[in-house]
Amino acid sequence: xxxxxxxxxxxxxxxxxxxxxxxxxxxxxxxxxxxxxxxxxxxxxxxxxxxxxxxxxxxxxxxxxxxxxxxxxxxxxxxxxxxxxxxxxxxxxxxxxxxxxxxxxxxxxxxxxxxxxxxxxxxxxxxxxxxxxxxxxxxxxxxxxxxxxxxxxxxxxxxxxxxxxxxxxxxxxxxxxxxxxxxxxxxxxxxxxxxxxxxxxxxxxxxxxxxxxxxxxxxxxxxxxxxxxxxxxxxxxxxxxxxxxxxxxxxxxxxxxxxxxxxxxxxxxxxxxxxxxxxxxxxxxxxxxxxxxx
Amino acid sequence: xxxxxxxxxxxxxxxxxxxxxxxxxxxxxxxxxxxxxxxxxxxxxxxxxxxxxxxxxxxxxxxxxxxxxxxxxxxxxxxxxxxxxxxxxxxxxxxxxxxxxxxxxxxxxxxxxxxxxxxxxxxxxxxxxxxxxxxxxxxxxxxxxxxxxxxxxxxxxxxxxxxxxxxxxxxxxxxxxxxxxxxxxxxxxxxxxxxxxxxxxxxxxxxxxxxxxxxxxxxxxxxxxxxxxxxxxxxxxxxxxxxxxxxxxxxxxxxxxxxxxxxxxxxxxxxxxxxxxxxxxxxxxxxxxxxxxxxxxxxxxxxxxxxxxxxxxxxxxxxxxxxxxxxxxxxxxxxxxxxxxxxxxxxxxxxxxxxxxxxxxxxxxxxxxxxxxxxxxxxxxxxxxxxxxxxxxxxxxxxxxxxxxxxxxxxxxxxxxxxxxxxxxxxxxxxxxxxxxxxxxxxxxxxxxxxxxxxxxxxxxxxxxxxxxxxxxxxxxxxxxxxxxxxxxxxxxxxxxxxxxxxxxxxxxxxxxxxxxxxxxxxxxxxxxxxxxxxxxxxxxxxxxxxxxxxxxxxxxxxxxxxxxxxxxxxxxxxxxxxx
Numbered sequence: 043x044x045x046x047x048x049x050x051x052x053x054x055x056x057x058x059x060x061x062x063x064x065x066x067x068x069x070x071x072x073x074x075x076x077x078x079x080x081x082x083x084x085x086x087x088x089x090x091x092x093x094x095x096x097x098x099x100x101x102x103x104x105x106x107x108x109x110x111x112x113x114x115x116x117x118x119x120x121x122x123x124x125x126x127x128x129x130x131x132x133x134x135x136x137x138x139x140x141x142x143x144x145x146x147x148x149x150x151x152x153x154x155x156x157x158x159x160x161x162x163x164x165x166x167x168x169x170x171x172x173x174x175x176x177x178x179x180x181x182x183x184x185x186x187x188x189x190x191x192x193x194x195x196x197x198x199x200x201x202x203x204x205x206x207x208x209x210x211x212x213x214x215x216x217x218x219x220x221x222x223x224x225x226x227x228x229x230x231x232x233x234x235x236x237x238x239x240x241x242x243x244x245x246x247x248x249x250x251x252x253x254x255x256x257x258x259x260x261x262x263x264x265x266x267x268x269x270x271x272x273x274x275x276x277x278x279x280x281x282x283x284x285x286x287x288x289x290x291x292x293x294x295x296x297x298x299x300x301x302x303x304x305x306x307x308x309x310x311x312x313x314x315x316x317x318x319x320x321x322x323x324x325x326x327x328x329x330x331x332x333x334x335x336x
Numbered sequence: 337x338x339x340x341x342x343x344x345x346x347x348x349x350x351x352x353x354x355x356x357x358x359x360x361x362x363x364x365x366x367x368x369x370x371x372x373x374x375x376x377x378x379x380x381x382x383x384x385x386x387x388x389x390x391x392x393x394x395x396x397x398x399x400x401x402x403x404x405x406x407x408x409x410x411x412x413x414x415x416x417x418x419x420x421x422x423x424x425x426x427x428x429x430x431x432x433x434x435x436x437x438x439x440x441x442x443x444x445x446x447x448x449x450x451x452x453x454x455x456x457x458x459x460x461x462x463x464x465x466x467x468x469x470x471x472x473x474x475x476x477x478x479x480x481x482x483x484x485x486x487x488x489x490x491x492x493x494x495x496x497x498x499x500x501x502x503x504x505x506x507x508x509x510x511x512x513x514x515x516x517x518x519x520x521x522x523x524x525x526x527x528x529x530x531x532x533x534x535x536x537x538x539x540x541x542x543x544x545x546x547x548x549x550x551x552x553x554x555x556x557x558x559x560x561x562x563x564x565x566x567x568x569x570x571x572x573x574x575x576x577x578x579x580x581x582x583x584x585x586x587x588x589x590x591x592x593x594x595x596x597x598x599x600x601x602x603x604x605x606x607x608x609x610x611x612x613x614x615x616x617x618x619x620x621x622x623x624x625x626x627x628x629x630x631x632x633x634x635x636x637x638x639x640x641x642x643x644x645x646x647x648x649x650x651x652x653x654x655x656x657x658x659x660x661x662x663x664x665x666x667x668x669x670x671x672x673x674x675x676x677x678x679x680x681x682x683x684x685x686x687x688x689x690x691x692x693x694x695x696x697x698x699x700x701x702x703x704x705x706x707x708x709x710x711x712x713x714x715x716x717x718x719x720x721x722x723x724x725x726x727x728x729x730x731x732x733x734x735x736x737x738x739x740x741x742x743x744x745x746x747x748x749x750x751x752x753x754x755x756x757x758x759x760x761x762x763x764x765x766x767x768x769x770x771x772x773x774x775x776x777x778x779x780x781x782x783x784x785x786x787x788x789x790x791x792x793x794x795x796x797x798x799x800x801x802x803x804x805x806x807x808x809x810x811x812x813x814x815x816x817x818x819x820x821x822x823x824x825x826x827x828x829x830x831x832x833x834x835x836x837x838x839x840x841x842x843x844x845x846x847x848x849x850x851x852x853x854x855x856x857x858x859x860x861x862x863x864x865x866x867x868x869x870x871x872x873x874x875x876x877x878x879x880x881x882x883x884x885x886x887x888x889x890x891x892x893x894x895x896x897x898x899x900x901x902x903x904x905x906x907x908x909x910x911x912x913x914x915x916x
Contacts, residue, residue, distance in 0.1 A: 158608075
């Protein structure tokens with residue numbers, strides 16, 4: 043009898059060993075800081091499941107995010123996790139939405155608080171470990187695979203010169219206007235392009251309205267640098283003399299008025315931050331005036 | 337009607353009923369007047385590039401554009417007014433934002449897209465005593481942290497009974513716009529429905545207390561195909577504003593706000609995130625964060641001082657300010673001083689901005705200091721000195737060095753005037769030195785970027801002539817590693833009234849020489865003139881012409897490439913007022 047029991051246990055163990063799934067985890071070393079963006083950008087995370095020869099059970103994905111010292115940041119709630127039914131000979135290719143569905147990850151303490159406020163985790167080095175478990179009893183069905191990654195959000199450039207509502211001397215501005223902005227912070231591992239655009243604000247127009255509705259007088263891609271000297275080649279003489287402007291114009295412009303902004307693009311020419319703010323990676327625009335100063 | 341929009345029709349009916357009852361109750365016939373402006377203008381643009389086929393310079397204005405404005409105010413009696421604000425452009429010229437790609441020659445707009453396109457404005461704001469209806473496109477500014485930058489097409493009201501303030505508006509800030517690969521490509525947008533509400537009390541010059549609520553929600557199915565990079569969003573913000581104005585110019589301003597923002601409505605509902613029921617349900621991409629601003633200070637005739645601060649949490653976002661950059665703390669000290677019998681004027685500010693208060697990215701700090709010092713030493717001589725300092729610094733992260741950019745600008749501007757029996761002469765000089773340093777995050781090496789600018793201006797003013805000329809010469813030199821740029825500009829302007837002062841002629845001529853490194857110089861001439869003709873007291877014809885000829889030396893290929901760019905604007909304006 044003892045021999046029979048030993049044989050059954052041995053057979054079960056061997057069957058389980060043979061039923062182990064082969065998995066491969068691929069994760070960008072510097073993924074987007076906003077965790078919801080992982081799901082939008084399919085290239086961030088790929089998890090491949092190759093089922094064994096004979097498979098007769100469903101699985102769930104157990105994902106754990108840790109800091110490098112092993113502190114658990116968040117892990118999958120297995121009770122509500124999605125069930126996958128592997129089909130023999132059919133490889134499953136999954137992405138972030140399947141492996142790390144945020145509605146099903148329980149984050150701990152300060153990480154949960156930061157995520158709720160910002161949609162991000164604190165800037166740091168992390169490790170993502172993924173393992174398949176049997177859907178019924180959560181017994182491991184694959185070896186745990188782990189990848190490290192560095193998480194930090196990008197801060198878009200802040201426009202510094204000309205300052206907001208700064209009045210420039212028309213005699214200087216008609217030759218050259220120097221634009222400066224802060225770089226993307228932290229520095230991107232690939233070269234970023236700053237697309238600078240300047241729009242004229244016409245009579246009766248609101249500032250942002252001009253940005254959204256006029257043709258830019260300047261539209262230039264600046265690679266890497268944070269300064270641009272614009273030679274406007276525009277007469278800064280007002281279109282109409284001050285004494286001839288209509289009295290009731292609600293938005294009178296003294297001299298000429300412009301609005302400018304920077305759009306930050308990655309090395310593929312796409313907006314660097316697609317989920318933060320306006321989704322276009324446009325920095326907060328600033329307004330400046332050009333007027334005669336004698 | 338979209339579920340997110342609120343039906344305002346009963347309010348409009350009520351408003352007009354109120355006005356009708358008022359008219360009936362009046363014994364005397366109601367006085368009536370109309371005042372305002374109307375006009376039409378044409379803008380033409382031309383660009384001729386040589387050699388033919390060269391595309392190194394691209395057009396920067398629409399080839400043709402017509403603009404119409406009609407802004408009358410119909411006044412019925414003392415209490416009822418009907419102001420219109422209609423500004424229309426014949427052709428769409430959208431190059432940034434959701435409408436980008438609606439340009440001449442591009443895809444056609446639907447009527448809904450045309451009416452909500454920010455290039456057009458159609459609004460009427462009937463006002464009866466303290467009640468104002470707001471119809472059409474409105475750019476409403478409720479507060480600094482709730483809503484203010486975006487035009488919304490819809491309907492609402494602004495009620496000011498005694499010291500109470502009740503405002504409400506609902507509408508669409510953008511219709512659904514399908515993604516279009518182009519050319520020209522259209523970014524696309526989801527239809528966004530907005531509403532905003534304010535309730536508060538205000539006594540002008542004394543105090544203001546108000547609660548603001550603003551919401552915007554995208555309709556997921558409103559564009560097909562949907563935008564590639566933009567996700568349907570939903571945002572709600574609530575804020576409280578308190579402004580108090582004390583005696584002797586002292587003031588205190590405070591606003592606190594909380595936003596709940598969903599960056600992607602297509603992601604599933606997530607009970608683990610913070611919601612704000614019943615206004616916003618939590619999705620996986622929902623964040624809830626805070627912002628605050630405060631200022632305290634004193635404003636006087638000769639002395640101002642104030643401290644202001646702003647904080648935006650990393651997850652703070654509102655649909656009313658779509659370009660707001662969060663995750664920062666700013667504080668600034670401002671002061672203004674007039675002294676020495678008002679002959680000395682000093683304006684200064686010093687502030688710091690800390691980015692990444694939330695620690696979701698590397699912390700960066702900015703130091704900003706400005707000083708402008710003007711002194712009128714004698715009747716003839718004055719001096720203006722200004723200094724601006726700006727520094728930006730961040731930790732290194734995974735790079736060997738952190739970002740460190742520092743900008744220092746010093747400007748000195750003396751002015752001297754002298755007179756004789758025929759004229760006054762003004763000669764002004766302006767020198768500006770700018771030093772901008774940047775550290776490379778990989779090598780740690782600092783590069784210097786120095787700019788010198790000198791400007792000399794002469795303006796004679798004749799006592800017995802209407803001629804007003806001015807002359808100026810400018811030198812600009814910028815030195816960065818591998819590039820030295822020199823610019824020399826000579827310009828002159830002239831203004832003169834003719835035809836018994838019915839026509840005002842203005843003209844300007846400008847010649848620039850640009851030299852980059854050892855390349856042959858580029859040459860540029862800009863000529864412009866305007867003719868403002870007052871045909872009658874109320875009717876004027878304004879024409880503006882400008883031409884820009886630019887010829888490259890050998891700094892680009894093909895050598896000697898050149899272009900001629902011309903702009904023409906002409907338009908009629910009619911001012912009317914039946915009272916006069």
